Amino acid sequence: DIQMTQSPSSLSASVGDRVTITCRASRDISRFLNWYQLKPGKAPRLLIYAASTLQGGVPSRFSGSGSGTDYTLAISSLQPEDFATYYCQQTYTTFALTFGGGTTVEIK
Amino acid sequence: QVQLVQSGAEVTKPGASVKVSCKSIGYTFTDYYVHWVRQAPGQGPEWMGWTNPNSGDTKYAQKFLGRVTMTRDTSISTAYMELSSLRSDDAAIYYCARSLNAPSPTHYCYFDYWGRGTLVTVSS
Numbered sequence: 001d002i003q004m005t006q007s008p009s010s011l012s013a014s015v016g017d018r019v020t021i022t023c024r025a026s027r028d029i030s031r032f033l034n035w036y037q038l039k040p041g042k043a044p045r046l047l048i049y050a051a052s053t054l055q056g057g058v059p060s061r062f063s064g065s066g067s068g069t070d071y072t073l074a075i076s077s078l079q080p081e082d083f084a085t086y087y088c089q090q091t092y093t094t095f096a097l098t099f100g101g102g103t104t105v106e107i108k
Numbered sequence: 109q110v111q112l113v114q115s116g117a118e119v120t121k122p123g124a125s126v127k128v129s130c131k132s133i134g135y136t137f138t139d140y141y142v143h144w145v146r147q148a149p150g151q152g153p154e155w156m157g158w159t160n161p162n163s164g165d166t167k168y169a170q171k172f173l174g175r176v177t178m179t180r181d182t183s184i185s186t187a188y189m190e191l192s193s194l195r196s197d198d199a200a201i202y203y204c205a206r207s208l209n210a211p212s213p214t215h216y217c218y219f220d221y222w223g224r225g226t227l228v229t230v231s232s
Contacts, residue, residue, distance in 0.1 A: 034218045042224065044203065049218035087153060091217040095167050097155040
């Protein structure tokens with residue numbers, strides 16, 4: 001299976017800060033990379049698909065980039081509702097989709 | 109408005125089975141694949157497999173072969189995931205999610221709507 005390594009595993013930031021989260025795949029996944037936001041008790045939310053395409057309804061402060069094995073999720077100006085856990089997911093392999101270990105964004 | 113509405117929390121015993129349902133609302137059920145993903149405490153999400161509601165085809169992650177069964181009832185737009193021979197490490201939140209495409213190296217696949225999750229507790 002393709003291993004997805006996220007970093008950092010957690011971070012503390014303030015409202016208005018720029019935040020970046022990275023995700024590294026164990027091999028080339030050709031931009032088959034999605035980002036999700038999870039909050040306790042709520043349905044997970046798709047933020048970015050195909051590495052850089054913003055899902056409809058997601059604020060433009062979220063952006064994704066990368067290629068090959070290395071990908072990044074950026075939040076340009078952190079808002080109170082953005083404190084959550086973020087996961088990357090690769091969908092390049094047909095029968096073995098995998099997620100990263102997660103990055104929890106906490107209030108500083 | 110698209111919604112995936114999951115069944116309520118379950119408490120089960122080791123060795124038993126659990127069946128979780130996922131009712132699709134607000135879209136044509138047979139137009140989208142339904143995936144199942146679980147998340148154990150303190151761990152990242154884990155993909156379990158998908159079902160194609162149109163054909164009934166299924167694909168399961170290797171780890172769950174022989175223990176998981178994914179089915180659907182198109183008359184009530186509902187997908188099901190049954191996991192058998194439960195162990196303590198199967199305790200998790202189980203989610204359903206939909207995608208337009210099946211995972212493949214030729215078409216992007218992403219989960220655009222998810223259910224809120226079903227907590228499964230395994231305890232003797």
